[in-house]
Amino acid sequence: MITRLAVAGYRSLRDLRIELGPLTLVTGANGSGKSSLYRSLRLLADIAQGRIIRSLAEEGGLPSTLWAGPESYSRGMKAGTTPVQGTVRTNPIRLKLGFSGPDYGYAAELGLPPPIPPSAFFLDPEIKQEAIWTGETIRRSNVFAKREGRSVRIRDAEGVWQQIATGLPAVDSMMTHCAEPQAASELLDLRERMRAWRFYDHLRTDRDAPARRPQVGTYTPALSDDGSDVAAALQTIREIGDERELDHRIDDAFPGARIEISHERAHFDLVMHQRGLLRPLGAAELSDGTLRYILLVAALLSPRPAPLTVLNEPETSLHPDLLEPLARLIGAASLNGQVVVVTHARRLVEALAAHAPCRRLDLSKRLGETIAGEDERASWTWP
Known part of the structure; x- marks a missing residue:
């Protein structure tokens, strides 16, 4: 550390x-x-x-x-x-x-x-x-x-x-x-x-983001820094990681929802089942905030935790209601490897401080x- x-x-x-510290919050104007x-x-x-x-x-x-x-x-x-x-x-x-x-x-x-x-x-x-x-x-x-x-x-x-x-x-x-x-x-x-060490600050969720399209999948213990291999990373968590924790973190943010990975031949694709819908939604249909949260889940539940993971403004595109589940997710990840979070979201800072011991650095x-x-x-x- x-x-x-x-x-x-x-x-x-x-x-x-x-x-x-094991979990450090870097804030400031x-x-x-x-x-x-x-x-x-x-x-x-x-x-x-x-x-x-x-x-x-x-x-x-x-x-x-x-x-x-x-x-x-x-x-x-x-x-x-x-x-x-x-x-x-x-x-x-x-x-x-x-x-x-x-x-x-x-x-x-x-x-x-x-x-x-x-x-x-x-x-x-x-x-x-x-x-x-x-x-x-x-x-x-x-x-x-x-x-x-x-x-x-x-x-x-x-x-x-x-x-x-x-x-x-x-x-x-x-x-x-x-x-x-x-x-x-x-x-x-x-x-x-x-x-x-792993750094996440360019997890793309725009319309043309690679994470929204099927990708060739192989075992992926660590999500890439742009999130393009999210489907393979989530399937890797299911097979060699903590599948129960994965389901829990998705349900914590989206009650009643679950994710599935479809894989035809070598291509992997992400789909999400949500309560009240008659069919699952593909990655191309998910909102930016929903996809970004799923990307952070894939990054932080890696079956091969990094000695240091640095998240730069992970709250981008997230609805305020997702900041509490995100704080719980980050707090749990910091038990398996050092995490540094750079953010200016006051609500995320307060939630992290409430859910996990952390060191806070206020820059000016x-x-x-x-x-x-x-x-x-x-x-x-x-x-």
Whole structure:
């Protein structure tokens, strides 16, 4: 489980350090930094997938994602007695991402490449440093993998540093290129955990959504991030997961309703039986809210729970009456894996707080910087 998350130099997250629980609710007004926090978690997952450079490029390149304010604020700036203005920099321009838990911690630092030689890819960031350590807090004695520039070193079983790479490309992470079962088993273990994180913020329910059409079905222990394989995911829950819980969650939101998966040859399709109707409704006939709730059920009742599931505004398209059942569904899912919910729906926040122990982070802006309250600031040291 992740207990601490730290982000520095990313959009409005100048220096955010927060603690997470088994169920964490991230709330705040529009523009407070909720989406930036969500994307920072996705960037960490992208490092383990080898996609971090492309992901930042799709956001406009590293310069477009960096903190746009001064490196630090003077007392007068904070008090409003002097205007906010740039200061003489004391540190290089960097984007830093990190997290830690009871067993492992990881941090990465990204920056721009040198201007010489000139290149058309000057907006592509480079990975300058990486470190992995045991436990929540980094110390000199508990770091067991370190990357500086192109060099990667790992401690062996006797605690002696061993050089395992000297020419690692600046666009590649040691997570993807140095993890192997013999010399770096802990690195491999952490990478696979991060690759198992799941993010849901684009569950499509529009008229042309793939979830509304029959799809080729195979065993699907984890719903895809766009929900296109929902029928196969629900059938997988029925066969190797908790079928009774699936029926209960559908009935909790739509009393008397049940879902079925039709499968002709290799194509799977979702149909829903509702009380009072003479025939079931196909996925193409369901309302956006009904289909979205079913997608969330498929995501959160996975027979292979993720170590971390992040939901970005799951209340979208849902009728207010569905927020209570959704809160109960999320609360139950948090018992099997860590869940982070980013939302601005007050009713969902209140329902979640009533149905499950949760940690609440209320984000706000101060001088353009996202803050989570001074008392929420977690202890953190960058490598």
